[in-house]
Amino acid sequence: xxxxxxxxxxxxxxxxxxxxxxxxxxxxxxxxxxxxxxxxxxxxxxxxxxxxxxxxxxxxxxxxxxxxxxxxxxxxxxxxxxxxxxxxxxxxxxxxxxxxxxxxxxxxxxxxxxxxxxxxxxxxxxxxxxxxxxxxxxxxxxxxxxxxxxxxxxxxxxxxxxxxxxxxxxxxxxxxxxxxxxxxxxxxxxxxxxxxxxxxxxxxxxxxxxxxxxxxxxxxxxxxxxxxxxxxxxxxxxxxxxxxxxxxxxxxxxxxxxxxxxxxxxxxxxxxxxxxxxxxxxxxxxxxxxxxxxxxxxxxxxxxxxxxxxxxxxxxxxxxxxxxxxxxxxxxxxxxxxxxxxxxxxxxxxxxxxxxxxxxxxxxxxxxxxxxxxxxxxxxxxxxxxxxxxxxxxxxxxxxxxxxxxxxxxxxxxxxxxxxxxxxxxxxxxxxxxxxxxxxxxxxxxxxxxxxxxxxxxxxxxxxxxxxxxxxxxxxxxxxxxxxxxxxxxxxxxxxxxxxx
Numbered sequence: 001x002x003x004x005x006x007x008x009x010x011x012x013x014x015x016x017x018x019x020x021x022x023x024x025x026x027x028x029x030x031x032x033x034x035x036x037x038x039x040x041x042x043x044x045x046x047x048x049x050x051x052x053x054x055x056x057x058x059x060x061x062x063x064x065x066x067x068x069x070x071x072x073x074x075x076x077x078x079x080x081x082x083x084x085x086x087x088x089x090x091x092x093x094x095x096x097x098x099x100x101x102x103x104x105x106x107x108x109x110x111x112x113x114x115x116x117x118x119x120x121x122x123x124x125x126x127x128x129x130x131x132x133x134x135x136x137x138x139x140x141x142x143x144x145x146x147x148x149x150x151x152x153x154x155x156x157x158x159x160x161x162x163x164x165x166x167x168x169x170x171x172x173x174x175x176x177x178x179x180x181x182x183x184x185x186x187x188x189x190x191x192x193x194x195x196x197x198x199x200x201x202x203x204x205x206x207x208x209x210x211x212x213x214x215x216x217x218x219x220x221x222x223x224x225x226x227x228x229x230x231x232x233x234x235x236x237x238x239x240x241x242x243x244x245x246x247x248x249x250x251x252x253x254x255x256x257x258x259x260x261x262x263x264x265x266x267x268x269x270x271x272x273x274x275x276x277x278x279x280x281x282x283x284x285x286x287x288x289x290x291x292x293x294x295x296x297x298x299x300x301x302x303x304x305x306x307x308x309x310x311x312x313x314x315x316x317x318x319x320x321x322x323x324x325x326x327x328x329x330x331x332x333x334x335x336x337x338x339x340x341x342x343x344x345x346x347x348x349x350x351x352x353x354x355x356x357x358x359x360x361x362x363x364x365x366x367x368x369x370x371x372x373x374x375x376x377x378x379x380x381x382x383x384x385x386x387x388x389x390x391x392x393x394x395x396x397x398x399x400x401x402x403x404x405x406x407x408x409x410x411x412x413x414x415x416x417x418x419x420x421x422x423x424x425x426x427x428x429x430x431x432x433x434x435x436x437x438x439x440x441x442x443x444x445x446x447x448x449x450x451x452x453x454x455x456x457x458x459x460x461x462x463x464x465x466x467x468x469x470x471x472x473x474x475x476x477x478x479x480x481x482x483x484x485x486x487x488x489x490x491x492x493x494x495x496x497x498x499x500x501x
Contacts, residue, residue, distance in 0.1 A: 033054060033078075033080030033081075033122075034052075036080075036087075037056070037078065040056050040058075040196065040197065041054035041055060041056035041076065041078055041197075042054065042055060042056060043055075044077075046077070046108070047108075049107060049108050049112070051079075051082075051111060052079075052080055053077060053078070053107065053111075054077070054079075054080060055077050055078075056076050056078075057073045057074065057075060057076065057133075058073070058192065058193055058196050059072070059074075060072055060074060060129075060188075060189055062129075062176065062180050063177065063180055064185075064188060070176075070177075072134060072135050073133075074126055074129065074134045075102075075126070075127040075132055075133030075134050076124065076125070076197075077104045077107055077124075077126075078122055078123070078124050078125075079107065079110055079111055079118065079122065079123040079124075079125075080122050081118055081120055081121055082118050083118075083119035083120050085119075085120060086120075087121065087122060088120050088121045088122075089199060090121070090199055090202055090203050090226045091121060091123065091124045091194075091199045091202060092122070092123045092124070092202075092203045092472055093125065093126065093190065093203070093204060093205070094106055094110065094123070094125055094205045094206075094210070095206040095209075095210030095211075095213040095214050096128070096207060096210050097206075097209045097210050097232065098208065098209060098354060098355045099208075099209040099360050099363055100128050100131055100209055100210070100213075100355065100359060100363070101131070101354050102127040102128070102131040102133070102134075103125040103126055103127055103128065103132070104126075104133065105132070105354075106125060107125060110125070113465060114472075116469055117469050117473055120473075121203070121472075124197065124199075126189070126190060126193050128186045128213070128359070129181050129185060129186060129359075130176075130356060130358060131355070131356055131359055135175070135176055136358075136359070137172055137176060137178060137181060137357075137358025137362065139164070139168035139356070139357045140164065141161055141165060141357060142157075142160055142161060142164055143349050144157050144305065145304045145305070147160045158397075162397060162401060165398060166401050169358075169401055169402055169403070172358055178358060178359075178361070178362045178405070179362065179403060179405030179406070180405060181359050181363070182363055182405050183212055183213055183363060184216055184408055186216075187213060187216045187217040187220055187221075190202070190213070191217070191220075191224065194224065201223075201225060202217075202224060202225060202226065203225075203226045203227050203228070203472055203475065204225060204228040204229070205228070205229045205472065206228065206230050206231065207231045207232055208231070208232040208234055208431070208457065209234055209363075211231070211233050211234050212236055214228050215230070215236060215415040215417075216236075216411075218417045218419060219410070219416075222417060222418070222419070225417070225419045226419070226475050227420040227421070227422075227471065227472065227476070228419055228420075228421045229421070229422045229468050230421060230422070230423045230424070230437070230440070231423075231460075231464075231468070232424070232426070232429060232457050233423055233425060233432050234432055234436070235436050235439060235440065236413075236414070236415065236440075237412055237413065237414045239371060239376060240431070240432065240436065241368055241372070241376075242376040242377070242379040242380035243380075244430075244431065245380070245382075245384040245386050245387045245388060246379070246382055246384055247430040247431070248315075248316050248319055248386050248430045250430070251319050251325075251428060252276075252315060252319065252328075252385070252386070254428075255319070255325055255328060255329075256272045256276070256329075259493060260272070262490075264493065265493040265495070268329070268330075268333070268493075268495050269330070269332070269333045272332060272333075275332060275333070275336045276332050276385070277385065279311065279335055279336050280308050280311055280312075280385060281308075283306065283310070283311055284308035287305040287306055287307035287310075288306045289303050289304070289305060289306070290303065290304050290306050290340060290343070290347060291303050291344070292304055292344050292345075292347040292349060294349055294350045295350030295351055302350070304347055304349055306340065306343065306347075311335075312385070312386040314343055314346060315328065315386060316386055316387075318331070319428075319430055320456050320457045320458045321457070321459050322426070322428045322454045322455050322456045322459055322491055323459065323491065324456075325428070325456060326492065327493075327494040329493055329494070330496070331343065358402070361398055361399065362402070362405060364399070365398075365403065365404040365405070366407055367411070369392075369395060369396055371412065372392065377389055377392060414440070414443040415440070416443045416444070417443075417444055418445065418446060419444075419446065420446045420471075420476050420477065421441070421448075422447070422448055422450065422467075422471045423437040423440065423441050423444075423447060424449075424450045424452065424464060424467070424468065425437040425450070425452065426451075426452050426454075426455030426456050426457065426459055427451055427452065427453045427454065427455065428454060428455060428456045429455065429457045430457070431457040434449075437449050437451075448477040450467060452464060454491050
């Protein structure tokens with residue numbers, strides 16, 4: 001196992017939850033692609049992309065122990081290779097993060113961003129069962145502004161939320177068994193898609209939660225994995241949940257220290273640490289009402305209460321990306337002066353969630369909550385400016401309603417694999433810190449860890465994507481400096497108007 005540090009790329013392109021459309025209208029698949037998958041996939045139109053896309057649905061048993069029972073239709077989207085040569089016997093498949101976002105929402109990104117990879121390989125995207133077009137386990141759950149007298153985290157709101165979840169669980173049970181919508185079932189589904197489409201093996205690209213799916217697949221089907229990329233590595237052998245808020249808190253401290261060491265930032269935003277503490281305390285005592293757009297509407301609006309918990313959510317979200325994190329000092333400064341206009345524009349009440357709550361709970365209640373020890377809970381409840389273990393207590397209450405599936409006996413064991421693996425981790429990733437990648441790589445003898453400076457959990461750019469693309473093409477590691485420009489200095493902080501250099 002090798003570890004390399006990559007040089008800093010100049011401009012970050014963030015694909016946190018949604019991808020930019022960089023596909024070109026001229027990108028088309030092989031004319032024979034539709035014939036290769038006749039009777040399984042059909043040519044379909046995809047918003048944001050004018051090239052060839054093939055779509056289909058594979059019916060798989062919801063419970064493989066009951067093959068004649070209920071079926072789940074898996075949405076499958078294939079971007080055929082665009083080169084003139086022979087198509088590789090393995091396809092690249094992307095395993096999405098979030099726990100779990102529908103993979104097919106990334107069609108525009110993969111259609112346009114990886115031209116060299118697509119010249120010889122198909123890309124297959126499968127909505128994991130319970131998401132997107134694969135029997136989504138979606139729940140209509142209230143937000144605080146919809147509950148009279150309800151504050152986020154307050155008893156009135158929590159009671160209304162849990163009652164809505166209870167109703168959703170009852171409705172979901174009429175069309176699905178949520179205990180069968182876990183990572184292990186997703187891995188079995190993926191291999192069923194591989195076999196259905198006729199590939200000898202798969203080349204895996206897992207991001208965040210998708211790195212768990214990739215490793216579960218690698219353990220269960222070791223001879224069907226050509227190579228794998230794990231980007232933002234989520235551990236299996238221990239829970240990362242108790243460390244989320246303490247890690248975010250430490251990352252915030254590091255950001256404030258970085259600002260203090262930068263003459264421009266220090267002059268524009270002095271005493272950030274103490275001002276943030278004062279801001280949080282003030283919002284806890286006296287939340288600020290914000291009038292914001294509702295559900296993306298330009299005409300409809302609602303009033304939401306912005307309190308300390310809301311501030312913590314904004315900060316934790318911004319810290320997911322190194323680029324957005326550099327805007328936090330300016331945001332804290334504005335709110336400290338009573339200006340909440342920018343944070344009001346960031347609120348999205350009524351917007352549909354990217355991750356169906358039901359499938360998230362099916363995964364979390366089987367794979368995370370049961371293994372949390374009292375020591376884990378005590379660690380989670382440690383002092384943090386951004387929150388503590390109360391969210392885990394809330395998740396436990398939700399799991400008490402949703403129920404829990406089972407996992408295989410070896411599920412939480414480290415995954416051992418001889419396959420070539422590239423682990424990519426950002427130096428400023430508080431969600432999956434670099435130590436997680438190192439821990440996982442210790443059991444993967446043919447692996448390399450790439451530590452990327454000034455990247456957070458949701459950052460990907462031309463440097464990172466070029467390294468990943470080359471690895472996916474070759475199926476092995478190569479020059480550690482591949483595809484990366486020379487250093488261009490530290491990422492700049494957002495400064496007040498007139499102070500941009």
